[in-house]
Amino acid sequence: MTMPLTKEHDSVLACACVVIPMYNEATVIGDVVRTVRERFGRVVCVDDGSADGTAALARAAGADVVRHPVNLGQGAALETGIRRALRDPLTEYVVTFDADGQHSVDDAADMVAAAHDLEVQVVLGSRFLGDMTGASSHRKSLLKMAVHFTRATTGMKVTDAHNGLRVLRRDTAERLSFRLHGMSHASEVLSVIAKHRWTYVEHPTTVTYTEYSRAKGQRGYNALNIVFDLALNRVRAAS
Amino acid sequence: MIIKLLLVAGLAAAAFLLLRGQRTALGLLMRRSLTLGAILLGVLAVVFPGTVTAVANAVGVGRGTDLVLYVLCVTFLFVTIAQNLRLAELRDRTVELARKQALLEAELHEREYSI
Numbered sequence: 535m536t537m538p539l540t541k542e543h544d545s546v547l548a549c550a551c552v553v554i555p556m557y558n559e560a561t562v563i564g565d566v567v568r569t570v571r572e573r574f575g576r577v578v579c580v581d582d583g584s585a586d587g588t589a590a591l592a593r594a595a596g597a598d599v600v601r602h603p604v605n606l607g608q609g610a611a612l613e614t615g616i617r618r619a620l621r622d623p624l625t626e627y628v629v630t631f632d633a634d635g636q637h638s639v640d641d642a643a644d645m646v647a648a649a650h651d652l653e654v655q656v657v658l659g660s661r662f663l664g665d666m667t668g669a670s671s672h673r674k675s676l677l678k679m680a681v682h683f684t685r686a687t688t689g690m691k692v693t694d695a696h697n698g699l700r701v702l703r704r705d706t707a708e709r710l711s712f713r714l715h716g717m718s719h720a721s722e723v724l725s726v727i728a729k730h731r732w733t734y735v736e737h738p739t740t741v742t743y744t745e746y747s748r749a750k751g752q753r754g755y756n757a758l759n760i761v762f763d764l765a766l767n768r769v770r771a772a773s
Numbered sequence: 774m775i776i777k778l779l780l781v782a783g784l785a786a787a788a789f790l791l792l793r794g795q796r797t798a799l800g801l802l803m804r805r806s807l808t809l810g811a812i813l814l815g816v817l818a819v820v821f822p823g824t825v826t827a828v829a830n831a832v833g834v835g836r837g838t839d840l841v842l843y844v845l846c847v848t849f850l851f852v853t854i855a856q857n858l859r860l861a862e863l864r865d866r867t868v869e870l871a872r873k874q875a876l877l878e879a880e881l882h883e884r885e886y887s888i
Contacts, residue, residue, distance in 0.1 A: 599879070604871055606871055613872070614872045617872070715868050
């Protein structure tokens with residue numbers, strides 16, 4: 535699906551704002567922000583109550599930093615970043631991006647271009663269409679199970695349920711509000727897309743699992759916590 | 774046995790509270806009247822210890838202490854779930870409050886920077 539990016543796409547990328555939720559990422563955040571800024575004009579970093587110098591480093595690297603006074607969870611940080619991004623009336627696309635450097639900026643740029651070319655509201659990154667460098671087989675099978683769970687519960691034919699790389703068009707970003715503030719927001723996004731029948735495509739992404747991202751990543755058993763969150767949330771939403 | 778019906782109904786109500794629980798004025802009224810009722814029943818049980826066993830026998834439980842234990846278990850479940858709902862509501866508010874503060878601070882920072 536990768537299309538050659540043209541001059542027209544430069545103006546599209548200029549209207550895209552990258553949102554990066556971060557929590558104690560001092561070792562990598564500077565490089566991540568600098569890399570993102572090579573392609574994107576605006577980067578909003580949300581510091582979710584880090585205890586290290588994450589916020590200062592991100593600011594020094596050229597990001598617009600919003601600091602949560604206390605730790606609120608990744609979903610909450612993402613929503614804060616999206617709101618900040620939308621304050622700029624020029625923002626047409628919001629890109630969600632992980633702070634640990636596992637995503638590729640070129641993928642993000644391709645996804646914004648795809649959102650523009652295909653005129654879809656949401657573009658979801660998929661590791662299974664792309665490449666998972668350095669992922670353990672255990673991690674792969676866990677992610678596959680998550681995919682089956684998501685397909686069964688939302689009816690969406692997605693190939694990856696928990697990818698942090700997404701592109702949201704302004705109209706969808708404005709309506710996105712999480713009821714789950716922690717890690718379960720990734721699945722919540724998908725159920726919101728299914729509920730509102732937003733148009734979406736998946737885009738292959740390369741995820742690089744480094745020693746750092748593996749250490750920062752979620753424990754496998756947290757998947758069960760997410761299932762609990764979602765089940766309860768869905769039953770409640772049905773009332 | 775009446776006690777089986779009562780306990781299953783109590784547990785089902787707890788499950789309902791967990792899934793659909795919303796904090797309403799009616800819920801508040803129920804919580805207050807139940808608390809008041811529990812205090813009055815407690816006083817009665819202390820003054821007339823025999824009545825607990827009599828009530829227990831009437832609903833099909835052998836000893837009064839067993840009945841007290843069953844009621845305590847169900848009550849504990851209700852209180853835990855209600856507290857959880859309350860905490861979730863408080864957390865939603867905290868998130869919104871902290872977010873507003875964070876966004877405001879970012880705007881102030883932006884203004885200082887631009888002057």
